[in-house]
Each structure stands twice: as structure tokens, then as C-alpha cells.
Amino acid sequence: SAAGVLVCLLEYPRSKRKKGSTMERCGQKYMTAVVKLFGPLTRNYYIRAILHAALAVPAGFLLSTILGTVCLGIASGIYLLAAVRGEEWRPIEQKPRERPQMGGTFKQPPSNPPPRPPADARKKQPAEVGG
Secondary structure: OHHHHHHHHHHOOOOOOOOOOOOOOOOHHHHHHHHHHOOHHHHEHHHHHHHHHHHHHHHOOOHHHHHHHHHHHHHHHHHHHHHHOOOEOOOOOOOOOOOOOOOOOOOOOOOOOOOOOOHHHHOOOOOOOOO
């Protein structure tokens, strides 16, 4: 039970992606502060892989917790693969929003006129009268 709470607290905050944007989970900023507090113990994926593997061992002795053991084992393998690739957990930092400058938002009108067809193409063609 305590191991499940520990895993949930560790896994809830999402890590920042290297490319693109990452959506924060609801209330993640509070959990991010807790995960950041423990520093390299929670950021390093090698440590997370070892922790998940260690938590899977006692759960493997009971038939009722064998599914949880399998899930923790798979998570341990995924973290180990990510650690080998050089990944680590990074917090999502909120960037301060810049207020737009009123003078800088207006653009200059175009200096060249829009392209127009040649003069003879603009003349109306007389409608043919059928008779």
C-alpha cells in the first residue's frame, strides 16, 4: 500500500519534453516541487528503474499482486531503456508571459500595390445578343 502511494507520487508529475510543448497535469506544480526537492534521487531514471524493480520483488510472492509485479517490472525496463538513452526527468517550468507592446503590434501597410491584370483583360467583353 505504501509502495503504491510512493509510485503514484513519483509518477504523477510529467517530465518536460526535449522538443515541443508538454501539458501539465492538474495540480502537478505541487508534486513537481516535491519531486524537485529530492534532486537526483527522483530525476535519474537509473534510480527509478532500480526502485521499481525493488518494489516488484515483494509483490511477486502473492498471487493477488502478480499483475502489479508485472507492471512494475515493465516500468523498470522502460526506465532502464530511457536512462541508457540519456534521458532524465526535467520539471516543467512556467515561462512568465510577456505583455505585448502596444506600439510594436501595429504593422506598416504594404508599400507595393496589389497585382492587377493587364488593361485589355480588364475591359468588359460585350455580351453577344442571340437572334
